[in-house]
Amino acid sequence: MFKKYNELVEAKRGQVHLGLQLGRRPPYEQVSYPGQTISQTEMASSDLYMKNVSVEEVLAKIRDEVEHEGHGASHVFVILGASGDLAKKKIYPTLWWLFRDGLLPPKTYFIGYARTKLTIEDVQKNCLPYMKVAKEDEAGKLKEFFKLNDYVAGSYDQTQDFVKLNKAIEAKGSSNRLFYMALPPSVFEPVTLNIKAVCMSKGDKWTRIVVEKPFGKDLESSNRLSSHLSALFKEEELYRIDHYLGKEMVQNLMVLRFGNRIFSPIWNRDNIASIVISFKEPFGTQGRGGYFDEFGILRDVMQNHLLQILTLVAMEKPPSTHAEDIRNEKVKVLKSIPPPDLKNVVLGQYIGDPKGSGEAQLGYLDDPTVPKGSVTPTFATVALFVKNERWDGVPFILRCGKALNERKAEVRVQFKDVAGDIFPKGEVKRNELVIRVQPSEAIYMKMMAKTPGMSISCEESELDLTYGSRYRGVNMPDAYERLILDVFMGSQIHFVRSDELFEAWRIFTPLLHYIEEHKPKPIDYVYGSRGPMESDELMIKNDFRYTGSYKWRSNSISPFPTKQI
Numbered sequence: 114m115f116k117k118y119n120e121l122v123e124a125k126r127g128q129v130h131l132g133l134q135l136g137r138r139p140p141y142e143q144v145s146y147p148g149q150t151i152s153q154t155e156m157a158s159s160d161l162y163m164k165n166v167s168v169e170e171v172l173a174k175i176r177d178e179v180e181h182e183g184h185g186a187s188h189v190f191v192i193l194g195a196s197g198d199l200a201k202k203k204i205y206p207t208l209w210w211l212f213r214d215g216l217l218p219p220k221t222y223f224i225g226y227a228r229t230k231l232t233i234e235d236v237q238k239n240c241l242p243y244m245k246v247a248k249e250d251e252a253g254k255l256k257e258f259f260k261l262n263d264y265v266a267g268s269y270d271q272t273q274d275f276v277k278l279n280k281a282i283e284a285k286g287s288s289n290r291l292f293y294m295a296l297p298p299s300v301f302e303p304v305t306l307n308i309k310a311v312c313m314s315k316g317d318k319w320t321r322i323v324v325e326k327p328f329g330k331d332l333e334s335s336n337r338l339s340s341h342l343s344a345l346f347k348e349e350e351l352y353r354i355d356h357y358l359g360k361e362m363v364q365n366l367m368v369l370r371f372g373n374r375i376f377s378p379i380w381n382r383d384n385i386a387s388i389v390i391s392f393k394e395p396f397g398t399q400g401r402g403g404y405f406d407e408f409g410i411l412r413d414v415m416q417n418h419l420l421q422i423l424t425l426v427a428m429e430k431p432p433s434t435h436a437e438d439i440r441n442e443k444v445k446v447l448k449s450i451p452p453p454d455l456k457n458v459v460l461g462q463y464i465g466d467p468k469g470s471g472e473a474q475l476g477y478l479d480d481p482t483v484p485k486g487s488v489t490p491t492f493a494t495v496a497l498f499v500k501n502e503r504w505d506g507v508p509f510i511l512r513c514g515k516a517l518n519e520r521k522a523e524v525r526v527q528f529k530d531v532a533g534d535i536f537p538k539g540e541v542k543r544n545e546l547v548i549r550v551q552p553s554e555a556i557y558m559k560m561m562a563k564t565p566g567m568s569i570s571c572e573e574s575e576l577d578l579t580y581g582s583r584y585r586g587v588n589m590p591d592a593y594e595r596l597i598l599d600v601f602m603g604s605q606i607h608f609v610r611s612d613e614l615f616e617a618w619r620i621f622t623p624l625l626h627y628i629e630e631h632k633p634k635p636i637d638y639v640y641g642s643r644g645p646m647e648s649d650e651l652m653i654k655n656d657f658r659y660t661g662s663y664k665w666r667s668n669s670i671s672p673f674p675t676k677q678i
């Protein structure tokens with residue numbers, strides 16, 4: 114296990130071009146240059162990097178760590194809200210997968226903390242259904258994992274309970290500390306205050322705080338939370354998770370755009386007509402309408418996941434792949450986006466499908482946890498504009514909804530019509546580059562090709578990079594696995610910085626306040642449909658053409674019959 118973690122650290126260190134900041138990277142000697150200062154690309158841990166320390170100091174620190182290897186823990190991961198839904202469905206399973214695959218640093222311990230009095234056996238029982246344990250092969254390893262777990266029951270606002278938690282952490286020895294806030298936002302403030310007061314790591318060990326969304330409800334509440342957190346912690350100690358940034362195809366956007374010569378010259382308003390970024394889910398609120406109703410689809414998905422994807426699609430090339438360079442570019446894009454005009458907004462709410470079965474028969478308002486007559490949107494399409502030289506006039510259409518016809522998240526870049534078309538009218542269709550985030554990751558470029566054979570007409574075809582066939586058997590880690598590992602390693606590339614958050618709320622707050630004040634009735638759409646027709650109309654108005662003529666033939670079936678010779 115130890116070996117594997119080191120291999121990963123080494124592999125990541127090899128990717129200096131990916132700008133990863135490592136929490137720890139033995140052995141340093143191979144890459145150090147005595148007398149020189151650690152530079153951005155010769156990174157050590159982010160905290161060391163921030164202090165711009167010399168190589169000699171880094172070496173001394175590493176030697177010290179190696180000397181004390183035998184004693185104490187290296188890391189303690191604290192799950193706050195350990196009795197909750199996120200903890201059992203995502204955080205514990207993710208820690209288990211990382212542990213099972215030998216990707217965690219050696220001597221990592223886990224401590225659950227929540228008000229409910231639980232034993233480790235209870236925690237294990239709660240999480241087991243989500244941990245995907247291969248029964249015979251992994252039973253021993255699972256035992257090992259839970260042996261490294263502890264649980265402390267305590268309140269969120271009593272400092273003496275956090276003193277108890279601190280004692281449990283200290284019992285593991287001197288360690289780096291990660292606190293994962295799997296908690297409702299209502300207790301963020303007392304919990305972070307108590308961590309700062311009594312649970313911070315000592316000496317040269319670091320503390321990192323992972324914060325889950327929602328990061329506020331609007332610009333004002335988000336700013337309040339940001340000021341609270343920044344008064345307690347340094348920005349490099351804060352990891353704001355947007356789990357879409359951990360998805361393979363979202364991470365791939367940087368490589369696709371900046372690692373290919375073919376895209377950069379056409380990635381602009383001269384060539385692109387519109388860009389659609391979609392999120393669709395085929396189920397409704399599933400009895401969690403009470404929670405959802407407070408936020409609605411704009412806060413739940415659009416203001417964070419879709420806007421984050423937009424920034425990666427629209428940003429300029431950063432000077433390097435260092436986290437701060439990337440996040441600077443993302444912020445610049447956000448600063449260029451004015452709040453949406455109401456004429457570019459369609460809001461919907463699902464109603465039951467009388468012909469459907471089970472949950473599909475129930476509309477949003479039939480959920481007993483949803484307040485009567487709620488006008489909270491469960492679907493939204495919003496066209497945004499990036500007012501800069503590259504994108505002026507190009508609509509970025511963000512579209513998301515619950516209880517739709519399929520599960521899908523994708524980016525669809527639609528190019529302009531061919532100028533001076535010489536083919537029969539209507540035959541040539543627009544090119545489209547589709548980046549499918551989920552399910553079944555794929556990138557395909559819809560393009561025109563001559564119809565094979567004697568024909569001289571053209572037809573729609575594709576360049577197809579379907580991951581399932583191109584990368585057969587490759588393990589695709591879950592978004593949380595990548596992101597939690599990044600926290601261990603001190604890489605903030607895939608985390609949201611406070612100024613990104615500020616801009617994201619600045620863009621959406623006027624619309625959110627309008628909805629709260631004026632309560633416009635969302636358009637009904639039937640459970641299991643594509644959403645309101647008005648959304649398609651808004652897309653047409655914003656220069657997205659859907660022809661419905663494209664037919665994809667799976668690449669596993671050859672359309673050409675093999676000739677018998």
Ligand SMILES: NC(=O)C1=CN([C@@H]2O[C@H](COP(=O)(O)OP(=O)(O)OC[C@H]3O[C@@H](n4cnc5c(N)ncnc54)[C@H](OP(=O)(O)O)[C@@H]3O)[C@@H](O)[C@H]2O)C=CC1
Nearest residue numbers: 391547555556557575577578579643649659661662663665
């Ligand atoms: N490598 C691969 O795996 C490949 C897979 N394919 C698959 O082939 C299928 C077709 O691909 P695709 O490009 O992308 O085909 P189309 O251009 O035919 O469809 C594009 C999308 O347009 C949307 N749409 C449907 N009706 C309307 C409408 N009236 N107005 C506006 N939009 C509409 C649909 O999405 P929505 O309902 O979300 O609006 C649809 O998915 C897909 O299932 C795709 O995944 C294609 C190529 C390669």
Ligand SMILES: O=C1O[C@H](COP(=O)(O)O)[C@@H](O)[C@H](O)[C@H]1O
Nearest residue numbers: 356357394413414418522551592
């Ligand atoms: O953040 C959220 O995301 C999920 C969808 O995540 P996915 O990885 O399954 O696509 C969504 O269901 C939830 O409402 C939202 O809060």
